[in-house]
Amino acid sequence: MEKMVNNKYRILAGIIVFGSLWGMLECILGEVKLTGALEAFPMGAFLGAFVGLGLMVLTRRLYNVMWMQLGMALVAGLLRFWAPVGTCVICSALAIVAEGMIFELIFNRPVFNINKSGGDMRNVQTLAFLGIIAGFTIYTTGYMFTQIFTPILTEGAFSISNFSATLPLIFGRGFFAAVLGGITLPLAVLAKQLYIDVSSIKKEHYYGAVAGISTFCWVFVFAFFYI
Amino acid sequence: MTDANRLNTVLAIIAIIVLVLSFSAFAYIIVPKGDASLIVVNKIDYGWDVIFTDFEMTSFTASEDDYEGVLVSNIILDTGLENPQGHTYRFMGLDGYQKDVTWEDVQNSYLVEDEHKVVFPNMTRSFWVKDLALIEVIS
Numbered sequence: 001m002e003k004m005v006n007n008k009y010r011i012l013a014g015i016i017v018f019g020s021l022w023g024m025l026e027c028i029l030g031e032v033k034l035t036g037a038l039e040a041f042p043m044g045a046f047l048g049a050f051v052g053l054g055l056m057v058l059t060r061r062l063y064n065v066m067w068m069q070l071g072m073a074l075v076a077g078l079l080r081f082w083a084p085v086g087t088c089v090i091c092s093a094l095a096i097v098a099e100g101m102i103f104e105l106i107f108n109r110p111v112f113n114i115n116k117s118g119g120d121m122r123n124v125q126t127l128a129f130l131g132i133i134a135g136f137t138i139y140t141t142g143y144m145f146t147q148i149f150t151p152i153l154t155e156g157a158f159s160i161s162n163f164s165a166t167l168p169l170i171f172g173r174g175f176f177a178a179v180l181g182g183i184t185l186p187l188a189v190l191a192k193q194l195y196i197d198v199s200s201i202k203k204e205h206y207y208g209a210v211a212g213i214s215t216f217c218w219v220f221v222f223a224f225f226y227i
Numbered sequence: 228m229t230d231a232n233r234l235n236t237v238l239a240i241i242a243i244i245v246l247v248l249s250f251s252a253f254a255y256i257i258v259p260k261g262d263a264s265l266i267v268v269n270k271i272d273y274g275w276d277v278i279f280t281d282f283e284m285t286s287f288t289a290s291e292d293d294y295e296g297v298l299v300s301n302i303i304l305d306t307g308l309e310n311p312q313g314h315t316y317r318f319m320g321l322d323g324y325q326k327d328v329t330w331e332d333v334q335n336s337y338l339v340e341d342e343h344k345v346v347f348p349n350m351t352r353s354f355w356v357k358d359l360a361l362i363e364v365i366s
Contacts, residue, residue, distance in 0.1 A: 040253075040257055090351065091351065091352075091353055111234065119231065120231050120234050120235065123231075123235070125235065125239075126231075126234065126235050126238060128242075129235070129238035129239050129241070129242040130238055130242075132242040132245055132246060133238065133241050133242055133245055136245045136249060146353070147353070150351055150353055151351075151353070154350070154351045155350065155351075159327055161327050162325070162326050162327055165319075165323070165324070165325040165326075166324060166325075168252050168255050168256055168323055169252075169256050169322060169323060169324050171248065171249050171252035171253075172249065172252035172253035172254075172255060172256040172257075173253070173256075174245075174249045174252070175246070175249035175250050175252070175253045176253075178242075178245050178246055178249055179246075182242070
């Protein structure tokens with residue numbers, strides 16, 4: 001079994017740094033519009049099922065701490081909300097938080113414990129199947145969450161017809177999230193190159209790196225959108 | 228069957244169902260729900276080129292960006308619709324994405340050339356339907 005990080009300050013720092021990285025990627029890549037043959041490819045599916053799921057699985061593996069990923073999603077959502085340029089900012093921030101919540105609901109189940117040594121969660125095939133389901137669920141739930149809560153928060157009303165008309169689009173785009181999830185989960189769980197023993201990193205190096213990377217993410221987003 | 232095999236089988240079945248259903252939905256949304264060169268407003272066809280040459284262009288600001296577009300209410304009134312405030316309006320894109328809004332919302336909405344989309348300056352961007360194919364008048 002991979003080690004559990006017990007120091008609460010290390011965990012908090014991990015939440016901030018990985019949440020900031022996730023939020024920065026959401027801000028920068030969320031506005032990218034693909035053209036030509038890739039026009040139908042939804043960037044949200046890439047951000048949810050590759051970037052978001054990948055970072056959440058990786059941190060679960062590195063820290064082995066439940067509910068940490070929801071904290072990361074809150075930091076990422078906050079950063080996304082702080083950069084109020086682009087398509088439906090509140091939608092994106094809400095979607096990120098919903099994605100974190102769905103991740104916790106799936107991966108906090110003992111049967112899907114990715115840190116358990118041996119067993120099903122070391123089998124590429126099982127991880128790929130679970131990744132397909134998780135990628136699809138995380139992306140589509142996040143998308144649906146925004147379609148429900150954005151009109152309520154901004155217009156003070158919710159229209160069932162507007163919501164139901166969006167479902168084919170949500171599920172259709174979810175296909176890409178499913179495929180990406182099937183690749184991301186085995187990769188993030190099994191790739192030995194992605195594992196670092198977080199608790200063994202010297203305190204000054206760890207907190208220095210966390211402070212530097214987190215500051216870079218927030219400053220970069222600020223510079224990207226405001227300057 | 229061992230627990231491991233059972234888990235693998237259950238996950239495989241659910242994953243296949245997810246892939247088949249989501250791919251079917253994707254196939255449905257990529258089939259255009261109209262002609263990309265036209266927009267149907269209250270059952271009347273308008274070419275996009277006609278929209279931007281025959282109707283007055285107005286400058287406006289939305290989400291801190293400057294735009295130029297045609298007031299949607301002018302096009303709807305051009306179709307001869309009576310009592311416009313007594314209806315709801317459905318905006319649908321070529322991919323099937325649609326939003327229903329009131330006449331009050333329509334009066335502050337514009338068609339812009341970029342992405343052939345409708346822009347509602349006072350509403351979130353989730354209401355901005357791109358590649359617009361249809362504006363339907365609902366009783």
